[in-house]
Amino acid sequence: xxxxxxxxxxxxxxxxxxxxxxxxxxxxxxxxxxxxxxxxxxxxxxxxxxxxxxxxxxxxxxxxxxxxxxxxxxxxxxxxxxxxxxxxxxxxxxxxxxxxxxxxxxxxxxxxxxxxxxxxxxxxxxxxxxxxxxxxxxxxxxxxxxxxxxxxxxxxxxxxxxxxxxxxxxxxxxxxxxxxxxxxxxxxxxxxxxxxxxxxxxxxxxxxxxxxxxxxxxxxxxxxxxxxxxxxxxxxxxxxxxxxxxxxxxxxxxxxxxxxxxxxxxxxxxxx
Amino acid sequence: xxxxxxxxxxxxxxxxxxxxxxxxxxxxxxxxxxxxxxxxxxxxxxxxxxxxxxxxxxxxxxxxxxxxxxxxxxxxxxxxxxxxxxxxxxxxxxxxxxxxxxxxxxxxxxxxxxxxxxxxxxxxxxxxxxxxxxxxxxxxxxxxxxxxxxxxxxxxxxxxxxxxxxxxxxxxxxxxxxxxxxxxxxxxxxxxxxxxxxxxxxxxxxxxxxxxxxxxxxxxxxxxxxxxxxxxxxxxxxxxxxxxxxxxxxxxxxxxxxxxxxxxxxxxxxxxxxxxxxxxxxxxxxxxxxxxxxxxxxxxxxxxxxxxxxxxxxxxxxxxxxxxxxxxxxxxxxxxxxxxxxxxxxxxxxxxxxxxxxxxxxxxxxxxxxxxxxxxxxxxxxxxxxxxxxxxxxxxxxxxxxxxxxxxxxxxxxxxxxxxxxxxxxxxxxxxxxxxxxxxxxxxxxxxxxxxxxxxxxxxxxxxxxxxxxxxxxxxxxxxxxxxxxxxxxxxxxx
Amino acid sequence: xxxxxxxxxxxxxxxxxxxxxxxxxxxxxxxxxxxxxxxxxxxxxxxxxxxxxxxxxxxxxxxxxxxxxxxxxxxxxxxxxxxxxxxxxxxxxxxxxxxxxxxxxxxxxxxxxxxxxxxxxxxxxxxxxxxxxxxxxxxxxxxxxxxxxxxxxxxxxxxxxxxxxxxxxxxxxxxxxxxxxxxxxx
Numbered sequence: 008x009x010x011x012x013x014x015x016x017x018x019x020x021x022x023x024x025x026x027x028x029x030x031x032x033x034x035x036x037x038x039x040x041x042x043x044x045x046x047x048x049x050x051x052x053x054x055x056x057x058x059x060x061x062x063x064x065x066x067x068x069x070x071x072x073x074x075x076x077x078x079x080x081x082x083x084x085x086x087x088x089x090x091x092x093x094x095x096x097x098x099x100x101x102x103x104x105x106x107x108x109x110x111x112x113x114x115x116x117x118x119x120x121x122x123x124x125x126x127x128x129x130x131x132x133x134x135x136x137x138x139x140x141x142x143x144x145x146x147x148x149x150x151x152x153x154x155x156x157x158x159x160x161x162x163x164x165x166x167x168x169x170x171x172x173x174x175x176x177x178x179x180x181x182x183x184x185x186x187x188x189x190x191x192x193x194x195x196x197x198x199x200x201x202x203x204x205x206x207x208x209x210x211x212x213x214x215x216x217x218x219x220x221x222x223x224x225x226x227x228x229x230x231x232x233x234x235x236x237x238x239x240x241x242x243x244x245x246x247x248x249x250x251x252x253x254x255x256x257x258x259x260x261x262x263x264x265x266x267x268x269x270x271x272x273x274x275x276x277x278x279x
Numbered sequence: 280x281x282x283x284x285x286x287x288x289x290x291x292x293x294x295x296x297x298x299x300x301x302x303x304x305x306x307x308x309x310x311x312x313x314x315x316x317x318x319x320x321x322x323x324x325x326x327x328x329x330x331x332x333x334x335x336x337x338x339x340x341x342x343x344x345x346x347x348x349x350x351x352x353x354x355x356x357x358x359x360x361x362x363x364x365x366x367x368x369x370x371x372x373x374x375x376x377x378x379x380x381x382x383x384x385x386x387x388x389x390x391x392x393x394x395x396x397x398x399x400x401x402x403x404x405x406x407x408x409x410x411x412x413x414x415x416x417x418x419x420x421x422x423x424x425x426x427x428x429x430x431x432x433x434x435x436x437x438x439x440x441x442x443x444x445x446x447x448x449x450x451x452x453x454x455x456x457x458x459x460x461x462x463x464x465x466x467x468x469x470x471x472x473x474x475x476x477x478x479x480x481x482x483x484x485x486x487x488x489x490x491x492x493x494x495x496x497x498x499x500x501x502x503x504x505x506x507x508x509x510x511x512x513x514x515x516x517x518x519x520x521x522x523x524x525x526x527x528x529x530x531x532x533x534x535x536x537x538x539x540x541x542x543x544x545x546x547x548x549x550x551x552x553x554x555x556x557x558x559x560x561x562x563x564x565x566x567x568x569x570x571x572x573x574x575x576x577x578x579x580x581x582x583x584x585x586x587x588x589x590x591x592x593x594x595x596x597x598x599x600x601x602x603x604x605x606x607x608x609x610x611x612x613x614x615x616x617x618x619x620x621x622x623x624x625x626x627x628x629x630x631x632x633x634x635x636x637x638x639x640x641x642x643x644x645x646x647x648x649x650x651x652x653x654x655x656x657x658x659x660x661x662x663x664x665x666x667x668x669x670x671x672x673x674x675x676x677x678x679x680x681x682x683x684x685x686x687x688x689x690x691x692x693x694x695x696x697x698x699x700x701x702x703x704x705x706x707x708x709x710x711x712x713x714x715x716x717x718x719x720x721x722x723x724x725x726x727x728x729x730x731x732x733x734x735x736x737x738x739x740x741x742x743x744x745x746x747x748x749x750x751x752x753x754x755x756x757x758x759x760x761x762x763x764x765x766x767x768x769x770x771x772x773x774x
Numbered sequence: 775x776x777x778x779x780x781x782x783x784x785x786x787x788x789x790x791x792x793x794x795x796x797x798x799x800x801x802x803x804x805x806x807x808x809x810x811x812x813x814x815x816x817x818x819x820x821x822x823x824x825x826x827x828x829x830x831x832x833x834x835x836x837x838x839x840x841x842x843x844x845x846x847x848x849x850x851x852x853x854x855x856x857x858x859x860x861x862x863x864x865x866x867x868x869x870x871x872x873x874x875x876x877x878x879x880x881x882x883x884x885x886x887x888x889x890x891x892x893x894x895x896x897x898x899x900x901x902x903x904x905x906x907x908x909x910x911x912x913x914x915x916x917x918x919x920x921x922x923x924x925x926x927x928x929x930x931x932x933x934x935x936x937x938x939x940x941x942x943x944x945x946x947x948x949x950x951x952x953x954x955x956x957x958x959x960x
Contacts, residue, residue, distance in 0.1 A: 050895075218580035218924055219925050252491040252494070403945045409901055616805045642780060
């Protein structure tokens with residue numbers, strides 16, 4: 008997979024921020040959004056409102072995001088149809104993940120939105136057709152005005168930048184979970200695992216898991232392992248260690264009493 | 280003196296003398312450590328009352344560690360020694376093992392004194408992982424080593440002791456008999472004294488607690504030896520609280536053994552095992568494994584079923600205690616031709632303290648309440664209630680009984696009542712300040728109270744007055760009983 | 775139920791227990807036989823009453839656990855990281871020691887909207903700490919552990935406006951009592 012999001016280096020960031028300081032706003036028109044935060048840090052945007060933009064889809068239908076999220080939560084992703092990079096694999100893996108977890112259209116709606124001003128609703132319909140999703144009412148493929156896209160980009164931390172050399176947009180691959188008009192979770196990366204989508208769907212349903220682990224290396228025995236498919240913490244090897252004292256004690260006690268029983272019996276014989 | 284069922288005639292002569300000497304030594308160690316550790320507790324309240332403003336806070340925390348671990352250890356060994364003595368009526372524990380345990384205990388105490396008072400090792404008595412490895416520049420590495428080493432020594436000594444007592448019971452009873460399962464079926468033969476039943480239940484729990492401690496130590500050493508591994512903080516927390524909870528819990532139960540065995544001698548009524556007693560203590564044996572979950576309510580990562588199980592187990596475990604032990608104590612005393620001595624008074628008050636502390640504990644074991652009471656002064660409030668006004672009184676009651684038995688001198692009834700009164704006024708007064716502090720959101724384990732919880736300073740000051748009253752009671756008690764134990768020791772030696 | 779009312783409930787129960795013990799203790803002044811059958815009946819009544827009361831309390835209190843399986847969507851998320859001996863409280867995640875240092879020492883206090891649902895995501899970079907919410911009037915409202923390796927999520931609606939203090943409620947070392955954090959509800 009050739010990543011559209013590439014060269015996220017410190018040097019570039021410094022260069023960009025310097026450029027931002029020096030350049031006039033007009034010169035920055037090439038990049039929309041704040042690339043410095045790439046990929047977007049979920050914590051910054053969590054529970055922040057999403058602008059209620061108008062999505063135009065083919066044939067000549069227009070729907071507000073709020074109409075959708077009032078019905079059910081939304082999984083939203085931003086792509087462009089001429090994308091030669093991450094967009095297609097992202098959509099394919101999202102489609103596969105959705106098919107494996109189920110519930111699309113019943114528990115949530117999927118919105119695939121183009122950020123490219125050149126894309127038209129019919130281009131998007133073509134993409135849907137290509138993905139064999141045009142008949143699936145759970146999926147909405149559409150476009151929005153450049154202004155609305157800019158608002159959406161600001162609210163979600165998404166960004167895109169035109170690269171003249173490849174004649175492609177550079178942009179992060181992300182899926183945004185939206186519940187009641189607010190951001191619940193981000194899925195970052197070009198491959199969407201069913202487990203992660205399931206997690207987002209749970210979160211969007213309002214299910215609450217009161218804790219989650221931080222990635223740590225070389226942890227000897229974990230007590231519990233979080234299982235996103237079920238949304239539960241499952242006993243891990245460490246839990247076995249918790250069972251050892253009780254089990255060993257029972258076995259040890261039985262052993263002591265058995266050992267002494269021989270002794271008791273021997274004593275009885277002796278005395279009789 | 281009450282009659283005893285003696286195992287064999289040999290037991291009466293030399294053996295009894297030796298057992299008395301051994302028990303007397305244990306009691307004197309206990310009675311020596313008690314006032315010292317009590318003064319360390321008073322020192323903590325003095326610091327909290329802002330009366331030593333120049334003291335460095337790390338001294339408070341080092342003393343806190345010593346006070347906590349010292350008290351927990353002292354009453355555990357005291358209870359073990361007392362119960363061993365009681366059990367000699369029925370079984371033959373090894374004296375050698377008991378002496379070894381005494382040696383291990385003294386060695387452990389010396390190491391603990393060094394780690395805390397020289398090394399300023401301050402982690403609290405249950406050394407919550409990974410705090411021992413984060414000294415923040417206060418204690419040197421050797422202190423952590425010495426601490427873990429002293430725990431290992433105490434652990435090994437006490438485990439052998441517990442195993443030996445269990446072995447002694449096993450020599451005379453089958454496991455089913457010792458757990459009085461035949462009573463549950465409705466049979467009453469062979470007769471199982473309550474002391475045997477409750478001790479068996481306690482020792483089995485104790486061993487599981489010690490095993491948890493072994494796992495903690497092994498995991499700590501593994502991490503510390505530079506294997507590159509870190510431990511799961513949640514796993515360590517579970518193990519630590521299992522160990523801590525069990526150790527404290529069984530000290531209580533061993534204290535109850537003393538009540539079951541000694542109090543009837545003063546009320547003139549028997550206290551025998553029956554079906555309900557058997558059911559109650561077997562229930563306890565089962566539930567004690569789950570009650571510790573209530574220490575982890577504020578760890579939201581612990582699965583919910585464990586939290587719910589923790590509250591249910593904590594609630595239910597109070598039922599056998601209340602319906603069997605406490606109700607039966609009242610029944611034992613009600614309208615009896617009671618001999619109110621220092622021993623019987625303290626034991627009776629001890630059961631009352633257990634009941635009151637139990638109520639406070641059940642309140643705190645409610646998850647919704649724990650959200651606001653966890654690690655406030657409510658926690659020391661409730662555990663001091665069932666320690667100081669519960670098991671400590673039971674043990675002091677036993678020591679008084681023991682002193683009376685071996686010295687064979689009549690006691691001063693007035694002094695006994697005075698001591699009991701000082702204990703009640705001083706003890707409950709001191710505790711009330713913890714409860715009030717908990718109700719007013721004052722955190723536990725604070726050397727200095729910050730602006731937000733300044734009221735804690737006043738509570739500490741009031742508490743000091745009550746501690747003085749309590750200490751006076753303790754001094755009088757030591758004069759009365761300590762003398763007797765010492766005298767008994769000399770008599771037994773000369774004879 | 776506030777802490778003080780729970781305290782009064784406890785005092786009532788404790789006084790009741792003490793009264794029963796006193797009464798029974800005084801009964802020994804006049805020796806009498808115990809009617810064991812009546813006592814057994816009484817024990818049964820006691821058993822069922824106690825179990826009943828406890829069951830009722832379980833029923834009332836268990837649904838009030840601070841970790842509901844379902845919840846409303848919070849309006850704001852606040853990240854909290856404890857480390858010997860301060861809390862860093864921020865609206866953006868704190869992932870490194872440097873960020874922690876900066877937030878805990880220099881960042882202006884976080885502001886939370888009154889009456890809105892806030893989710894505190896609490897963790898620790900070293901030992902166990904206790905994250906607590908002390909209201910402007912000094913009352914402890916809620917807490918959760920700050921634990922290395924895990925993030926605990928505490929959801930709260932804070933109605934009273936003003937300065938909230940976060941004190942450490944899990945012993946964490948020599949300056950445990952000085953460990954704190956502050957945020958405002960507006």
